[in-house]
Amino acid sequence: MFYEPSKGHGLPHDPSKAIVAPRPIGWISTVDREGRINLAPYSFFNAFSTRPFIVWFSSEGEKDSATFAEETGEFVANLVSSELAEKMNRTAVDAPRGISEFGYADLAMAPSRLVAPPRVAAAPAALECRVTEILRPKALDGTSTGAVVVAGEVVGVHIDDAFLNDGRFDIVKAGNVGRLGYMDYSSVNEIFSMRRPRWEKE
Template sequence: MFYEAKANLHGLAHDPFKAIVSPRPIGWIGTRGADGSDNLSPYSFFNAISDHPKMVMFSSSGRKDTLRNVEETRVFTTSMVGRALGEKMNLSSADAPYGESEFKIADLEMAEARMINAPFVAGAHAALECKVTEIFEAKGLDGELSGSFVVIGQVVGIHIDEAALVNGRLDMAAVAPLARLGYLDYADAGNTFEMRRPAWPIET
């Protein structure tokens, strides 16, 4: 099948776009408002975009509490979502009123970042402390604003649970980070395998 993306005339029961662009890592974004209130929200439009310097991005579909906070403070954290925290991550996605702490809603212990004023999930296997470098509203080909706001942050601090380290590496099978698929589907990385990038010329 083929359909023009803008027309969205796919004829299916559900839009397949986010199922096609998957799996997507989940950015569990921790922020603190200028009023001192704490917020924790999962974003599946999230990824690393640079290694030198280390940078990550997430995109907010609409003006949400997280976006308000990062605009006010220019900092955020992102906590790794392992399978063991999946249900609590889902609880933190509830559309709670501004000022209500999702840490409390999901019964999560909160930890304080060291280099920025923002919280993260104490039980996460890893967390990143980030300072915002850019915030912008994405535009389409015709210049039309999308209503999706892209936040780019440079990583300034990294927390790792030493119990998750095996032979100097994060044990991904044990951590089992969650990924967002399409629809209501998730997957974890409990079953992992390695592939090395080939060198040129490729040996056959």
């Protein structure tokens, strides 16, 4: 089949998120100017630079995570392990502003070192970030998409030593959780390696 997204796909469910999958989940913790804490998962999340180390998350609408990050200039991206998947899902609740999802999902907080937002204590890894820019993408016709993209430079990295194996972060042990389409998720339970080819001049 072929379809133009602007004209509809004709399927019972939108396949777009299933096609662009799996996607890492940024479990974003933030605080606002008044010190209110928010925690929410974002599947539009990834890294796009290593030097400097920059990550971003995209909020479909002006939600608390993006709003708080814009207010204070800081956020933490926590890794979702397979053991934390259900609690991560609980933090996706549409709680009123001022209600901490940490408490709602029965998650312990741990202090960050360089930024104000706390991190998820049980997360195998967490990235302390300072906002570098906020983008509001436009559609082809110039209208607003309503999305808010928050980019941040990673200024501090927490890794639970239990997930280090011969100096490498063991993503199979952590069972990194990824978002698929519809209501589906995946967990890393197998990896394979391939070396990038090099062009050999004759």
